[in-house]
Amino acid sequence: MKAIVLLMDSVNRHYLSAYGAKGVETPNIDRIAEKSAIFTNHWAGSLPCMPARRDMMTGRLGFLERNWGPIEPFDQSLPQVLRDHGIFSHISTDHYHYFRVGGENYCQQFNTWDFIRGQELDSWVSKVSEPEKPEQIGKYLPQYALNRTQFHTEEDYSSPKTIKSALNWLDNNKDEDNYLLWVEAFDPHEPFDLPENELTNYGDDYDGPSYYWPEYGQVNVPDDALKHIRKRYAALLTMTDRWVGKLLDAMDTNGMWEDTMLIFTSDHGYLLGEHNFMAKNVMPAYNEICHIPLMVHVPGSNWAGKRIDALTQNIDVFPTIMEHFGLDENTCCRNKLHGKSWLPLLRGESETIRDSAIYGYFGKNVNITDGEYTYFRASLLADNSPIYLYTAMPTTIGHYYGTEQIVDPSRIEMGPFLKWTNFPVYKIAGSNVQMKDQTQSFHVNSEFIRENLLYHNGKDYGQHHPIQDEEAEKRMIELLRKALANHDSPDEQYVRLGLE
CATH class of the missing domain: 3.40.720.10 (Alkaline Phosphatase, subunit A)
Structure with missing residues (x-):
């Protein structure tokens, strides 16, 4: 093969x-x-x-x-x-x-x-x-x-x-x-x-x-x-x-x-x-x-x-x-x-393999679609807390974590914090994590991603007109909770997103 x-x-x-x-x-x-x-x-x-x-x-x-x-x-x-x-x-x-x-x-x-x-x-x-x-x-x-x-x-x-x-x-x-x-x-x-x-x-x-x-x-x-x-x-x-x-x-x-x-x-x-x-x-x-x-x-x-x-x-x-x-x-x-x-x-043995797809950037909105609707879930608080980054290798694009300029080392903990592995990892406060590349830096708490948005894929695929539909939003929230659990999400993501 x-x-x-x-x-x-x-x-x-x-x-x-x-x-x-x-x-x-x-x-x-x-x-x-x-x-x-x-x-x-x-x-x-x-x-x-x-x-x-x-x-x-x-x-x-x-x-x-x-x-x-x-x-x-x-x-x-x-x-x-x-x-x-x-x-x-x-x-x-x-x-x-x-x-x-x-x-x-x-x-x-x-x-x-x-x-x-x-x-x-x-x-x-x-x-x-x-x-x-x-x-x-x-x-x-x-x-x-x-x-x-x-x-x-x-x-x-x-x-x-x-x-x-x-x-x-x-x-x-x-x-x-x-x-x-x-x-x-x-x-x-x-x-x-x-x-x-x-x-x-x-x-x-x-x-x-x-x-x-x-x-x-x-x-x-x-x-x-x-x-x-x-x-x-x-x-x-x-x-x-x-x-x-x-x-x-x-x-x-x-x-x-x-x-x-x-x-x-x-x-x-x-x-x-x-x-x-x-x-x-x-x-x-x-x-x-x-x-x-x-x-x-x-x-x-x-x-x-x-x-x-x-x-x-x-x-x-x-x-x-x-x-x-x-x-x-x-x-x-x-x-x-x-x-x-x-x-x-x-092979034609199944028509589906999942009921939702979850996607996004670390520390920003968590997004989910069921194929019919797409839902962008923002942080509950303006300071985007609580959020932590977990890694055994503290490198990111173009730089290292653990230096005063990027992450205060006194705010880094270490231990088996992840649900799916006992491997000890660094726990780094995400509030001052940046993605820094070329001439620009992007803080996780961007000004453009601070609200929950719901879209109907079929009626508004271009996502120009967010809708207010309490029943659909409630269903997408429940799908998101389920997806977070299926993907071994750290507990603070539920708190940050207001999903406790």
Whole structure:
């Protein structure tokens, strides 16, 4: 048995024709859709990038306990379980967060890995003097300005090189069996950087200052720049899709559709002016961010090109791949999995695997959907208390906890505080935890997420008009209490959310 996970970062499902989009060219993702079950009710879990990957690789939801961080020593990862049972795993990736402080222990769990350099703040091109800043709006980061000097043609960009790495691995192992290939392209994550000729098909006539990297938060650029950045995102998605086609060509050539599971998904979406916001992290977890694409090809399945409406989440990747390889989670896993295998849905044995999907960022709103309604539950108190972060490895994106500047060490306790493991962890007061990256810091208690909001997905999918429906809200609250219990939530989350 073989399996390939194709993970593209920040893919908006509303830009994919398989989900009804028009005007954006993704013919190769369409090819995947033709051979796969298309999941219509698939949701993120922990946000953003690395929390989502921890969910996928451990089968457990993490955002109730901590923010961005490494694979913990008490975690059991999918590559680790596969290795223990004689199944080889390899990752080809340009997602440089794996190799920054706060991204430890992910790639190292695979048998082998290949890291493609150059994305975002990857410390790749080395020069003592910073480059001169050009006329530009949006983010400008000198390290990326250096990195992009190495991008001359499409083939030089790191996501195309990542797909080429995966193709080389497949060619070297075309006669092998019993493996997982994890192919991970950072694009279309920002910066939306690509050869300018790629914008031709999107009729881009923008002539303002260079703009390829949005700032997180409320829209702060003119309308022509906003239209331009949307076209850059679409063009980058199209360019990446073209290289996805080369991976699918290899599967065609080697007859892999007959014996290989293929999972295509993303970690989260991305706002491009919707709700007057850009990007993610600081605003409510709107559908554009958290309702994400999923397509799954299973050899012999009769679901090719058909749609599955059951609620699913990224935590389901782990148990699905385990079952594909014939492994029983009850005997192979020391930790309880929160995810559920998709294979019963694909075999027609079940129409549902859960009654709700819960998702969000550490310390912010906890969000839940039952498919019909979506409910954002905010902290009861203005100071967002009580909230604690639990970790055995106190690193997060770009820095360490335990220094005076980030977390007062006198406020850190240690002990077996988690319900699901006896491993001693640090208990860090979450009231002064920040996610700090690049030029911006995001405190967990953002000004934009301080109210409970209820939406009807069918009548207001764009989430423009929150509703007042006491009966529906009461039912969503009970679903949320149940979900918190099922996901081993720390007790203070119930207090913080007013759910005692």
